[in-house]
Amino acid sequence: AQSVTQLDSQVPVFEEAPVELRCNYSSSVSVYLFWYVQYPNQGLQLLLKYLSGSTLVKGINGFEAEFNKSQTSFHLRKPSVHISDTAEYFCAVRKRGSNDYKLSFGAGTTVTVRA
Amino acid sequence: EAQVTQNPRYLITVTGKKLTVTCSQNMNHEYMSWYRQDPGLGLRQIYYSMNVEVTDKGDVPEGYKVSRKEKRNFPLILESPSPNQTSLYFCATRTGGNYEQYFGPGTRLTVT
Numbered sequence: 001a002q003s004v005t006q007l008d009s010q011v012p013v014f015e016e017a018p019v020e021l022r023c024n025y026s027s028s029v030s031v032y033l034f035w036y037v038q039y040p041n042q043g044l045q046l047l048l049k050y051l052s053g054s055t056l057v058k059g060i061n062g063f064e065a066e067f068n069k070s071q072t073s074f075h076l077r078k079p080s081v082h083i084s085d086t087a088e089y090f091c092a093v094r095k096r097g098s099n100d101y102k103l104s105f106g107a108g109t110t111v112t113v114r115a
Numbered sequence: 116e117a118q119v120t121q122n123p124r125y126l127i128t129v130t131g132k133k134l135t136v137t138c139s140q141n142m143n144h145e146y147m148s149w150y151r152q153d154p155g156l157g158l159r160q161i162y163y164s165m166n167v168e169v170t171d172k173g174d175v176p177e178g179y180k181v182s183r184k185e186k187r188n189f190p191l192i193l194e195s196p197s198p199n200q201t202s203l204y205f206c207a208t209r210t211g212g213n214y215e216q217y218f219g220p221g222t223r224l225t226v227t
Contacts, residue, residue, distance in 0.1 A: 034214075043205060043218040043221050044158075046216075049215065051214060090157060101148070101216070102174075107157045
């Protein structure tokens with residue numbers, strides 16, 4: 001089974017400051033890794049994903065994440081946040097090479113951007 | 116436009132009164148699933164369907180039923196809702212070879 005730990009439940013940050021959201025996972029098999037964003041009163045939208053290859057992946061809205069296999073981490077970063085980045089962010093994993101498409105999610109990190 | 120729609124978006128009901136939350140997609144995706152989202156727990160899978168007439172349990176199936184009689188629809192049925200099923204529910208879909216799941220807008224259910 002896979003499990004995902006998001007190390008911060010709440011992250012307040014000032015506009016134009018950088019932000020990092022931490023995600024660690026545990027799995028007995030190889031996984032694909034994802035970050036989703038949920039804006040207030042909306043569904044989930046994919047920010048970025050790591051499938052294979054370069055460990056630094058870039059996503060939408062200026063976000064990027066780095067896969068670290070030895071530390072089983074997939075931290076999300078943005079160098080300069082905007083008010084519109086206020087949202088809840090979810091890290092998720094899925095077993096690699098499986099017909100089971102289930103995503104296992106972390107508990108979420110709420111990012112609040114202040115002017 | 117590619118869409119996953121859920122109805123209703125908001126529902127307040129009483130314990131024991133059967134209800135159905137509908138999910139419909141226009142992307143011809145084989146795979147559909149239901150998740151519930153609870154504070155501090157993230158999203159947990161309830162049921163999923165690999166294709167028409169093929170459904171299976173996820174991590175938290177107790178108290179829920181599903182059916183998949185046609186490709187585009189995947190309703191979630193609560194035969195006898197209880198207060199611990201108060202939650203935010205999401206339907207999701209994907210097609211083979213695509214690693215991304217597409218989520219509906221969510222249904223907020225309150226059971227009193």
